[in-house]
Amino acid sequence: MSQPTEEELKNMSPEQIAELQKQNCLFCKIVAGEVPSKKVYEDEHFLGVLDIYPANEGHVLLMPKKHLQVMPQMPGELVGAFAVACKKVSEKLIGALQAQGTSVFIANGLHAGQKAPHFMAHVIPRNDGDSVGLAPGMKELSEKDLAEVKSKLTGGANAKETPSKKEGGKNGEKSNEGKADLDAVSKLFG
Amino acid sequence: MxxxxxxxxxxxxxxxxxxxxxxxxxxxxxxxxxxxxxxxxxxxxxxxxxxxxxxxxxxxxxxxxxxxxxxxxxxxxxxxxxxxxxxxxxxxYENDGLKLEWETKQADEETLNKTVSLFQEHDKTLREKEYVAEQKKKTEEKPDEEEVEENYLSKSIERIP
Missing domain, CATH: 3.30.428.10 (HIT-like)
Structure with missing residues (x-):
C-alpha cells in the first residue's frame, strides 16, 4: 500500500486519517499476527506480549485487540474488562517470575510518555533494588493549587458522586458527612 | 493541609x-x-x-x-x-520535569523465550490445579453413584469361581 502524499493527507477526513493510522499501526499488526511477538496473555479483547525493549525481564505490554489510541476512547465496559486483564497479568508475573511486586503504568498522550499510537498498559515485574523507578518524589502541594483542582473537578465545595456513576451506576452520597468521610479515608493512608 | x-x-x-x-x-x-x-x-x-x-x-x-x-x-x-x-x-504537561519513565535495554531472544516458557509453565500448573479441584468437587458431589458402582463390581468379583 503506497503512502498518501502530504496534499492527500491534508484533504483527509479524521475518519480516513484514523483508518490510515490503524493500517500503519505496528501493534495492530502484532494483534493480527502479521508481525511476530512473544505472547504471554490473551483473552477475547486483549493481548499481552513481552516488550522487546523492556524495563526488566517480564515487562508485558497489555493492549486492546481493537485499535484505540488513548484510554478515554475505551467504552466503560471494555475499561472494566481491561482492569481484570491487568490484574491477571500482574498475578502471572508474580506467579511465573516470582516478582515481589508489579507496576501498572498507562500513558495517555505524548507528554505523558506514550510511545506508540496504540493504547496499552505496561505491566512490569518489580523487585527490591531494581532500577525501574516509577516512584516520583512527593511534595507538599499548595493550598491554592489544591483548592483550584478541587473546585474545577467538583464545581463547588461539596463532594459529588464519583464519575463512574454518570454511566448509570449506583447512587452517590452527599458530602454532608464530610468530616466522617475524611476520617475514614485518612486512616487508609496511615 | x-x-x-x-x-x-x-x-x-x-x-x-x-x-x-x-x-x-x-x-x-x-x-x-x-x-x-x-x-x-x-x-x-x-x-x-x-x-x-x-x-x-x-x-x-x-x-x-x-x-x-x-x-x-x-x-x-x-x-x-x-x-x-x-x-x-x-x-x-510538556517538559513538566516529572520522572515517570525507565531505561530500556534490548532484550535478547533467548531471555524472551525463557520468559515465555515460565509463563506457559505457570499457566499449565494453574490449569492442573483447577482440574484437580474440579475433579475433587465432582467426587464430593456424587458419592452414592460411586458406591453403587463399587458394590456391583465387588459382587461381580465375588461371583468369579
Missing amino acids: DDQVIMKDEEIAVILPARGFVKGHLIIVPLKEYVILEDVPDNTLMKMFQAANKLSAALFETLGCTGTNMLVQNGAPAGQFNKLFSINIIPR
Whole structure:
C-alpha cells in the first residue's frame, strides 16, 4: 500500500486519517499476527506480549485487540474488562517470575510518555533494588493549587458522586458527612 | 493541609492528597481495605479503573493538561506509598520535569523465550490445579453413584469361581 502524499493527507477526513493510522499501526499488526511477538496473555479483547525493549525481564505490554489510541476512547465496559486483564497479568508475573511486586503504568498522550499510537498498559515485574523507578518524589502541594483542582473537578465545595456513576451506576452520597468521610479515608493512608 | 475526599460512593472514593507528585495528582481508593492489586475483587477494580478513566478525561478538560498517567504501585518494590491498594492519576504537561519513565535495554531472544516458557509453565500448573479441584468437587458431589458402582463390581468379583 503506497503512502498518501502530504496534499492527500491534508484533504483527509479524521475518519480516513484514523483508518490510515490503524493500517500503519505496528501493534495492530502484532494483534493480527502479521508481525511476530512473544505472547504471554490473551483473552477475547486483549493481548499481552513481552516488550522487546523492556524495563526488566517480564515487562508485558497489555493492549486492546481493537485499535484505540488513548484510554478515554475505551467504552466503560471494555475499561472494566481491561482492569481484570491487568490484574491477571500482574498475578502471572508474580506467579511465573516470582516478582515481589508489579507496576501498572498507562500513558495517555505524548507528554505523558506514550510511545506508540496504540493504547496499552505496561505491566512490569518489580523487585527490591531494581532500577525501574516509577516512584516520583512527593511534595507538599499548595493550598491554592489544591483548592483550584478541587473546585474545577467538583464545581463547588461539596463532594459529588464519583464519575463512574454518570454511566448509570449506583447512587452517590452527599458530602454532608464530610468530616466522617475524611476520617475514614485518612486512616487508609496511615 | 489534610488529604481531602472529593468524591465518594458506597464502594470507592477519590482523594485529593495534600502531598503528591504534582498539582492535580488524584488517588482512587476502595473503601474496603485491600493491600495489593491481587486482593481487590474484580467488580471493585473495574469500578476504580472506570472512575480513573473518567477522572483522567476530567483533568484533561478542566486543568488543560496535555496528557495523563495512570499508575498502580503494587507492592513496596514498586514504590507503593500507601499501606493499602490505590490508583494514582497524574496530569502531564510538556517538559513538566516529572520522572515517570525507565531505561530500556534490548532484550535478547533467548531471555524472551525463557520468559515465555515460565509463563506457559505457570499457566499449565494453574490449569492442573483447577482440574484437580474440579475433579475433587465432582467426587464430593456424587458419592452414592460411586458406591453403587463399587458394590456391583465387588459382587461381580465375588461371583468369579
